[in-house]
Amino acid sequence: MSIVTEPDADFAAYFAGQVSSVRRIAYALCGDWHTADDLVQMTFVKLYPRWRRVRDGSVDAYVRRILVNTYLSHVRKHRREKVVAEVPDAPARQADTHEDLSQALRRLPAQQRAVVVLRHLEDLSIADVAEVLxxxxGTVKSQSARGLAALRAAMSRSVQPREL
Known part of the structure; x- marks a missing residue:
């Protein structure tokens, strides 16, 4: 017979309610569902031992901070790695705007991508993003502006027809 304590039940309920949202943020940060799942798992593993202290506070902000820090650590460790299914013969044109945007987002530097994701995907205020990161x-504002400019430039290039 298993005895579930109140904090464990609270953690399980929080996890069930937030895992899909955290996974979506993780995917926006890294652009890969497998890596996103790993980041989510590491985030909740890091949250669990601290659950009793943070559960009455601003848990969502704390989880975002853990997730972003975990993502930035992952990027530093795997900076030069790039996994592909097969080597392409020639660059392929992506017709899907969502894919173009996703690729452009992945080309941003890690911290700039974190700012853009938290500010514009999660709709956090500048102060909240500054706190999480x-x-x-001022750094949040400048990183956000530079990231959006890079995304706009990449999207305008992807819309223009290419010569064969």
């Missing part, structure tokens, strides 16, 4: 609000 532990940076100045």
């Amino acid at each position: 532990q940076m100045a609000e």
Whole structure:
């Protein structure tokens, strides 16, 4: 017979309610569902031992901070790795705008991508993003502006027809 304590039940309920949202953020950060699943798992593994202290506070912000820090650590460890199914003969044209945007997002530097995802996908305020990433609000603004400019440029290039 298994005895579930109140904190464990609270954690399980929080996990069930938030895992899909955290997974979506993780995918937006890394652009790969397998890596996103790993990041989500590591995030909740890191959250569990601290659950009793943070469950009455701002848990969502704490989880976002863990996720972004885990993602940035992952990027630093695997900076030069790029896994592909097979080597392409020639660059293929992506017709899907969602794919173009996803690729453009993956080309942003890791911290800039984190700012853009938290600010514009998660719709956090500048102050909230600054708190999660532990940076100045001015840095959030400049990183967001640079990231959006890079995304706009990439999307405008992907819309223009290419000569064969």
